Amino acid sequence: METTSEKVTVDLKLDETYGAFINGEFVEPSNGYIDAINAANGKLLSKIARCGKEEIDRAVTAANEAFKGWSTTLIEERSALLHKVADVLEANQDRLKMIECLDTGRPIHEFDLDYQLAIYQFRYFASAILTYEGASRPVQNGHLIVKKEALGVCAQIIPWNVPMIMVSFKLAPALAAGNTVVLKPAEDASLSTMEFAKLLQEVLPKGVVNIVPGYGTEAGQALIDHPDVHKLAFTGSVDVGRLVGKTAGERILPVTLELGGKAPHIVFPDVDIDRAVENATLGYTFFNGQSCILGTRLFIHEDIYDEFVEKLIARAKEVKIGDPTDRSTRVSALINEKQGKSVLGYFEIAKEEGAKILYGGNRVTVPGNEYGYFIEPTIIEATSEMRIAQEEIFGPAATVTRWSDIDDVIRMANDVDYGLAAGIMTNDLENALDTANKLQAGSVWINQYFNFQSGAPFGGFKNSGVGREYSKEALDNYTQSKTIVAAYQLPPAGFFK
Ligand code: NAD
Ligand code: MN
Helix, strand or coil, X not given: CCCCCCECCCCCCCCCEECEEEXXXXXXXXXXXXXXXXXXXXXXXXXXECCCHHHHHHHHHHHHHHHHHHHCCCHHHHHHHHHHHHHHHHHCHHHHHHHHHHHHCCCHHHHHHHHHHHHHHHHHHHHHHHHCCCEEEEECCEEEEXXXXXXXXXXXXXXXXXXXXXXXXXXXXXXXCCCEXXXXXXCCCCHHHHHHHHHHHHHCCCCCEEXXXXXXXXXXXXXXXXXXXXXXXXXXXXXXXXXXXXXXXXXXXXXXXXXXXXXXXXXXXXXXXXXHHHHHHHHHHHHHHCCCCCCCEEEEECCCHHHHHHHXXXXXXXCCECCCCECCCCECECCCHHHHHHHHHHHHHHHHCCCEEEECCCEECCCCCCCCCEECCEEEECCCCCHHHHCCCCCCXXXXXEECCHHHXXXXXXXXXXXXXXXXXXXXXXXXXXXXXXXXXXXXXXXXXXXXXXXXXXXXXXXXXXXXXXXXXXXXXXXXXXXXXXXXXXXXXXXXX
């Protein structure tokens, strides 16, 4: 373990309470507040509105009223405003990163990536909308126009793991396309989003973005059930995603879902083992293991299996578990006790089904942070069909499985309900691309995990979801095409005889 400590301190100046952000104002909620808790030490950071039907109704009304103006605003102007959003996010990022670090318990150093992605996201869609054209062509005796129209009010629900990434993935394409938004952040991590609302207040017209924090069964449910929303977008668990999808089905609303993942990471025998181990370790421990894109199912070729696993364990021992505000920390507190217990519960399930915990598996105490659930990077030898290798753990843990035959490993890699991401490590690019073509996953990263590139579609195959974000395709998910066929004059008299 590293011994250096580089504690970062920022004066947070948090408000005592955060109301619902509706029509450009912070509104006192009618049902009171939810405690915003520091995930590592359990201290109260602030209180956020516990929104219910009443706030949702006001927010949806405000968004509908703002829609006419926003959807008809010149795209050049919307683009300029989205660049301004990126600017204020960039200028305030140090403070927001620390707020998010404390609220979620994730290591502070990770937020450099989160905020870079979020800022790029606003800039990307500020630019993409300028070249998002419909179609137009002459037809016999007239002209055909296909235009892309905004949908209206988008109901967007996001999880707690990467709040600002989620906020940007949801807001940027929706706003660029001319929609207005009612966004519900997760009850365990709304603070950075509420502080961001203060920045939006200075930049965007009233009612274009409304933010209604609260519980899923109250604020979330009321939002998806509201009759005056025109699109549902959700990121989170498969169970809630299914409910959102059902609601969209009943109401015939367009829907995008970004759900869980259980990504295979396939290691070929020709790799540089040390570098591959490093990449694999990043791939299963980043975000404290709490992300749907992590490479948590490691398939290692039998020729290098023993050496690879030995080094993977040695590397796991070196991962610094510590206070989230220490820049040298790499694994920190999980979001809450429920998540911590769920992760530890999965290790028990693993043992019961005959998997072998090769390293880790325990909660550790970090002085001053006795409240938090800090879990050791955990390596579990398992077969592909065991629950530990099939279900989302959402903690810093990976299974290791031996393979020898390429068809066999592809079958195992695909033999899972999810299909969000996958990784491959090999020096043979032909081999890598051939394997990538056979994997059922929305994103495949060869030789570098989490290789996010602007404009690359992000989303899931199979139970990992419906629709794509992060790319121009997202604009298709936030618009509907209207075909207009204009004839130059009425048909000649008697044409219907
Ligand atoms: P969740 O699906 O319960 O919560 C996600 C969001 O949905 C939150 O904002 C929540 O308030 C809201 N929500 C919950 N019930 C709702 C309802 N009935 N109607 C409308 N909105 C509702 O996820 P969770 O409890 O935070 O995490 C549980 C598991 O989900 C995790 O262990 C993990 O496996 C998975 N997860 C996936 C992602 C992802 O990015 N795909 C993110 C977080 C969690
Ligand atoms: Mn919190």
